[in-house]
Amino acid sequence: xxxxxxxxxxxxxxxxxxxxxxxxxxxxxxxxxxxxxxxxxxxxxxxxxxxxxxxxxxxxxxxxxxxxxxxxxxxxxxxxxxxxxxxxxxxxxxxxxxxxxxxxxxxxxxxxxxxxxxxxxxxxxxxxxxxxxxxxxxxxxxxxxxxxxxxxxxxxxxxxxxxxxxxxxxxxxxxxxxxxxxxxxxxxxxxxxxxxxxxxxxxxxxxxxxxxxxxxxxxxxxxxxxxxxxxxxxxxxxxxxxxxxxxxxxxxxxxxxxxxxxxxxxxxxxxxxxxxxxxxxxxxxxxxxxxxxxxxxxxxxxxxxxxxxx
Ligand code: BT5
Numbered sequence: 001x002x003x004x005x006x007x008x009x010x011x012x013x014x015x016x017x018x019x020x021x022x023x024x025x026x027x028x029x030x031x032x033x034x035x036x037x038x039x040x041x042x043x044x045x046x047x048x049x050x051x052x053x054x055x056x057x058x059x060x061x062x063x064x065x066x067x068x069x070x071x072x073x074x075x076x077x078x079x080x081x082x083x084x085x086x087x088x089x090x091x092x093x094x095x096x097x098x099x100x101x102x103x104x105x106x107x108x109x110x111x112x113x114x115x116x117x118x119x120x121x122x123x124x125x126x127x128x129x130x131x132x133x134x135x136x137x138x139x140x141x142x143x144x145x146x147x148x149x150x151x152x153x154x155x156x157x158x159x160x161x162x163x164x165x166x167x168x169x170x171x172x173x174x175x176x177x178x179x180x181x182x183x184x185x186x187x188x189x190x191x192x193x194x195x196x197x198x199x200x201x202x203x204x205x206x207x208x209x210x211x212x213x214x215x216x217x218x219x220x221x222x223x224x225x226x227x228x229x230x231x232x233x234x235x236x237x238x239x240x241x242x243x244x245x246x247x248x249x250x251x252x253x254x255x256x257x258x259x260x261x262x263x264x265x266x267x268x269x270x271x272x273x274x275x276x277x278x279x280x281x282x283x284x285x286x287x288x289x290x291x292x293x294x295x296x297x298x299x300x301x302x303x304x305x306x307x308x309x310x
Contacts, residue, residue, distance in 0.1 A: 001068040008036045018053035073242035075102045084110035087202040090129035094198035099133040124208035130201040138191045142286030143248045145187045146255045151240040152183045153258040160225040164260030180219035270302035
């Protein structure tokens with residue numbers, strides 16, 4: 001959000017404050033104050049005009065300005081009611097040189113998972129893509145997928161959902177009927193051998209979505225605990241991600257704390273064939289260690305299945 005607009009909002013939040021007072025405080029003209037107030041009303045903020053001046057009475061439920069307002073992380077939010085895919089839009093912005101932008105949508109009409117699988121994205125979810133330009137070699141980017149999973153698990157647990165992480169990119173709820181997927185993550189990047197030019201971390205969370213709108217293997221925050229404040233959920237997710245990216249090596253401990261995969265029998269389909277055994281640990285930047293009959297195998301990529309204990 002534009003810096004002056006943010007200061008106008010902060011002043012209104014502490015208000016009432018008169019137009020002339022606000023103009024003085026922010027060192028702008030009275031007509032500029034009026035324009036900011038109108039733009040904020042247009043964006044859905046409730047601003048009452050009282051005898052003592054303007055006062056902030058409500059914040060929009062969801063959307064770009066709503067998520068940016070009070071967000072303790074340096075992301076700009078580009079919001080769409082409906083878009084084919086936030087990752088596709090994120091790639092466009094990344095290619096155009098943008099950074100620290102979040103593309104956020106209420107609904108996607110062409111959401112994608114890994115290997116071009118379809119990702120159902122009905123209205124009510126949190127479908128977002130982080131556009132980043134980290135100073136990291138491409139080999140370390142898997143840690144961003146782990147950081148995204150930890151961020152979602154943190155926000156989901158704070159909302160009361162018993163979420164766990166399945167290596168490498170799913171956040172699940174483990175139920176008696178089996179694992180149900182709450183979130184999927186799709187990380188895409190471009191770069192040279194030793195330096196990334198951009199990364200787009202796509203995160204899809206089934207938040208206020210009815211279970212009938214999801215595939216049978218999916219679940220939502222709404223199904224687990226009822227509908228929640230999507231604005232607060234998104235802010236928590238983004239703030240956690242911002243903290244984690246400051247210390248990539250520190251991500252692993254957080255990931256282990258939420259991991260449902262560790263200690264389980266797993267089968268991972270890798271490009272080089274299937275690996276089966278007990279998942280015993282994860283190593284930087286996101287390598288899974290599987291104890292097989294032939295010893296420890298390190299897996300860097302693949303589809304992981306949690307097997308029932310023999
Ligand atoms: C993923 O792929 O889990 C990554 C999904 C990433 C989606 C986000 S949303 C924002 C951004 N924009 C995009 O276009 N994408 C990203 P994968 O591991 O391949 O899992 C895909 C599989 O999950 C599908 O084949 C279905 O079986 C299942 N699935 C599809 N939609 C689902 C949903 N909403 N909830 C749970 N499972 C779903």
